[in-house]
Amino acid sequence: MTASTPSKRKAKLPSQAFLAKAFHWINIISLLLMLTSGLQIYNANPVFGGRGGWHFPPFLTLGGWLAGGRDWHFAFMWVYSLNLLGYGIYIFVTRRWQHRFASGGDLKAVQVSQNEKRKNYAWHRLVYTAIIPILLLAIVSGLSMYKPAQLHWLSGLFGNWQNLRVVHFITVPIVLLFTLVHSLLALKAGSFRLVKSMFL
């Protein structure tokens, strides 16, 4: 960040790597489709309360009916998970994982730093780093429900079927909450210019 340089030179605009932006876009779109088709599947037998449980209103659901929701869910699971895999390879090969994600320094900054800007930025990095395991958990719990017989060793980790359904579903409110907090922190840490740099 060069915003604090005393010179009159125009501050350098934040920019993002093309592959980071591509991942971000594909992740948003595929997650939105996974989420809405997932709510369609949820409605066939709500995780909480079964058939008598509360259902999501139809305008939040994709696919028209259960089979349609499953069509979308099991098509975009590929886009969603391969995009995440591709991103994983990308940050590993370019070593971005070493300096683009939260570190001990950020943890320390949110606790002791007196510099408001440093603190905001540390929070921003901590939050977007924390969503990665949630994105992976959605895949692991989803696979466990998709193939509970062939991947019984994986589904077994969740104890029972209801736990598995709860864990898979809980990724939805977490992702929604994350989207809100992540957007606010990005605005706080780098204002609209930072947000724009990730989309354009």
Place this chain on the structure above:
Amino acid sequence: MIMLPQRGFSRRKLLQWSGLSGASLLLGGCGTNLLSNQVGQISEPLNQSLESLMLSQRPVPEYPVSAIEPDKLLINTFDFTPQIDPAQFSLTLDGDVNRPMQLSFADLQKLPLTSMVIQHVCVEGWAAIVQWGGVRLRDLIALAQPKPGVRYVYFQSADGYYESWDLASSLHPQTLMAYQKNGQPLSAENGAPLRLASPVKLGYKQSKWVTQITFVNQLMPMKGYWEDQGYEWFGGL
């Protein structure tokens, strides 16, 4: 084909209506369903090959008898519940086989009984741990001796329900033609006298009231009652 009695408002109708109304709320027409079908047509071949690749012939680990959940197995039926007298029942094995045959319920009970405690998973999202007892389908297949080109198995039910499976899933050691549930003789609503039961397929693949098993080389345009409405054909777990 058995003539189906006409019902005023069947589950089928209800689902059709709910599907249509859901779609109309989203896109103002049946466009969503159409688009869903197209999305499915692109992804299904890929998903099907993954599913058949993942299918192992090794038995799926079973549960202890104490884990059985008698109240969790819900009853789903697309139309009505046939009442079949076991003494009058016969199972037909036909199609591309060397030894087409008819088996009475007594014949079936003379064959080795296999019992398993497995998880039954419904496409709707619920699951129940159930004990099933019956004849391994692979034992019936060995009796009928399918010819070399056979790849698919059709199941016809007394209520008009029909299903088709890949041969590998039919040969799985835990794919049963069951006549017992949770230690008791099967009830009419659970598919008495004979139904499919397997840990490797979703519930809608597990036909109840099965009266005919037909071995074929190719899938026909009619793949299964729910599949023909849009559900996935393989439906593997």
